[in-house]
Amino acid sequence: MEGGAFDGARAAELTAELRRSFDSGRTRSYEWRAAQLKGIARMIEEKEADIMAALHDDLAKPQMESFLHEISLAKASCTFALKELKRWMKPEKVPASITTFPSSAVILPEPLGIALIISAWNYPFFNLTHVGPTLMGKWNYVSEFRLLSIDPVIGAIAAGNAVALKPSEVSPATSSLFAKVLPTYVDNSCIKVVEGSISETTVLLEQKWDKIFYTGSKNVGRIVMVAAAKHLTPVTLELGGKSPVIVDSNVNIKVTAKRIAVGKWGSNNGQACIAPDYILTTKAFAKTLVDALKITLDKFYGKDPLESADLSRVVNDKHFSRLTNLLNDQNVSGTIIYGGQWDEKRLKIAPTLLLDVPHDTMMMDEEIFGPLLPIITFEKIEQCFDFIQSKEKPLAAYLFTKDKKLEEKFVQTVSAGGILINDTGLHFANPHLPFGGVGESGIGAYHGKFSFDTFSHKKAVLSRSFAGEASARYPPYTQQKQKILRGLINGSFIALLLALIGWPRD
């Protein structure tokens, strides 16, 4: 963007331009939408080198590889949308009813207009939400690319909207590269990137949008929704939560430990909204589980995890302090049973297990978003269920068990954005499943067609003919008319026939 502060006047100008572009009708055609999606895919491919050049010096080669892998995920999202777009755009014919015979009815998706997509601004890395967690899990400026929340942008464009994207400011280098490069690959009168953080986001939120999509923290989610309320703008909020894992005793413990570990520490070292936050298990099984986790962690990261090339660092010193403070709490530090080391200079914290952290500590109250894993034990597995119910609904809830009955009970009684049995993280890579929270973990869903839907209005279109005029609808209301009316509304064929032949006559 040009120089000078992005203030209220600039924000108003931006929305006015987007609105003009949208009103011109250019975003409506299939051709325009497909061209934008292809442009994004091409950009991701062609600008790989430039994007990698924005990386920090301390990136080792595997991290660059992980970046390539991340790019593939973003591209896969484009490809899926391109493949399905025609089908998503098609009007859906629906059966009308006897009451309104003869008529034909159609549901037609149309764009909402101009959409604002925001990545987190005070919990900057809270939006690792779209096409799946990084199974390579390295923190670097490159994976910031995923943080640009390509998936909602793809959905908004596929649905025919004009878009303003406010990417996360946690990595200004990559974010500003994106801001420079994207406009050259797409129709930049309809797709804009605004860099900045709190003040830029604030002035953007003061404008009138037709849709706001926000990924980030609860506190800011509230602010976004209050701002949206002024203009009666619908919102989708992808927030976080404490995603619990219940581990039953009837499991394959080796596989369980590996899947939990990769879901926790293999996702940017715990810094993912759907990473397991804490574990619940029975007192009897705890030791088995802890031993298996310890063995797995030794295998994954070695005896000196802070030196492991496969362990991500904490994103910045603010969060580093937050996490170390959680550990320093006098009621918590004694519960550490594995790990607990950290290196402030390199912002690294080792995978840490804690056993039976007191429930009233900050660690058990706030989303951890880091490599600390509390294990809370109860006498009976049912108490684990109760514990989850006593807390806010999370974005994800996990259960490891071979017991089908326990599995069914979990699915039926635990409310969460999404549930995964016997694994972690995977369900988010499935474009056929809606991804989103419930309760305090969020409002609305996206991924795949759900992204398209979240940025669309489903317009009902009803066509009637002039035949079949039922005088029963109009006053004066004779007894006969009232009888026919009753029949018509209740779908009575006879009433319909009588009405069609114009009985009763006026």
Add this chain to the structure above:
Amino acid sequence: MEGELKEVREAYESGKTRSLSWRLSQLKALLRLLYDKEDDIFKALEQDLGKHRAEAYRDEVGLLIKSVNYAIGNLRKWMTPNKVSVPLVAFPSRADIVPEPLGVVLIFSSWNFPIGLSLEPLIGAISAGNAIIIKPSELAPESAEFLARSVSKYLDDKLVKVITGGPDAGQKLLDHKWDKIFFTGSPRVGRIVMAAAAKHLTPVSLELGGKCPAIIDSLTNARDRKIAVRRIIGGKWVACSGQACIGVDYILVEEKFAPILIDMLKATIEKFYPAFDTLSKIINKHHFQRLASLIKDPSVADTIVHGGSMDSDKLFIEPTILLDPPLDAEIMTEEIFGPLLPVITVKKIEDSIDFIRTRPKPLAIYAFTQDEKLKNRLVSETSSGSLTFNDTMLQFAIDTLPFGGVGASGFGQYHGKFSFDMFSHKKSVMRRSFLLEYSFRYPPWDGWKLPFMRSVFHFDYVSLLLRLLGLKR
């Protein structure tokens, strides 16, 4: 109030609403209520709105019966989890979308269809397995009282409650935490509701209003013209004297046809209303005065071509037609919600499209035309909650069409299955087994693992298979 809210929450947590049998029992009870208490409903509506029993049946009771039956017939299907495909790489696994209730929901209803707008969302909320508090509008007090008395008698009174009262009661309710709020009413109050909901991150649906235009193109057939006029009147005065969110607010017609249209409207009004005893009254003095002031200004009053008489004691306003009132007058900038019908003339009927586009998106657009080109342009160049050709109001009665607004007319849709969906959370559930472990998922990430991952995420099953064949489990 606190005690009641606590009771509802506890009753919901007990899990009683989850079973199909509970939900069906409530829906059937609602049906019995509608059959048993029909006369009471007619009486309440007559007292609150002077509504004729035929209209009360046509617009509220009858539609509710239809909706309950539709829900009863489809509920099992709606509750069934929806199986979705899983990428082959996740084999063996199973993925479903499982609908579950949101929890305890709050329904605010409006005064113009006080029974219908309270109970229609209730049907959806019950079907989805929620516990419900209904807060009916205090402007229709007899209907509110009726609901408070009867709902608790017929339905599970611990899980479905009616709380009556004015704005204070509404505000008190909004201070609490809900799992969903459904609001029908004005944009002004809609903003307050959404801002209050934001504190608790509560999802909301807002059914607001707008100025719903009816475009009247030239119709070649005299019979069609007659029917069009009847349907327009059906969408204006016959619908609660114009006090309907999807009622026709104003008309757009080519200037050369305006005189004919107005004559036909006058004649048909006379036929429908030889006396005005079937015309609903204006809800109260406040709205009566609001409507009276819309036509007070001489620049507006001078454009009245029919009607205009009022009786503030009887809260009666005659069906009134205006021809080209000033576009910046309040009657053309605010939702009228009453028996005043501006007829706005345009040079060409296509000009209607721009007229509508430059104004806030309405809840409904009506167009009487046989011109396919005009129809297509309206479909693609205007946006509204719904678009209906050659009739008015009927889209409301079709269970398979989503009902709701867009832009200034609101967000969130209901009716039929959309009601069930509106009050549900669609939970993603993926189930895996412990079989088939891919070691490439886990650190340490040696060189060979990355190309593997790439094949996986490209859904490149051929190279995945080739790699798999050389892999150690």
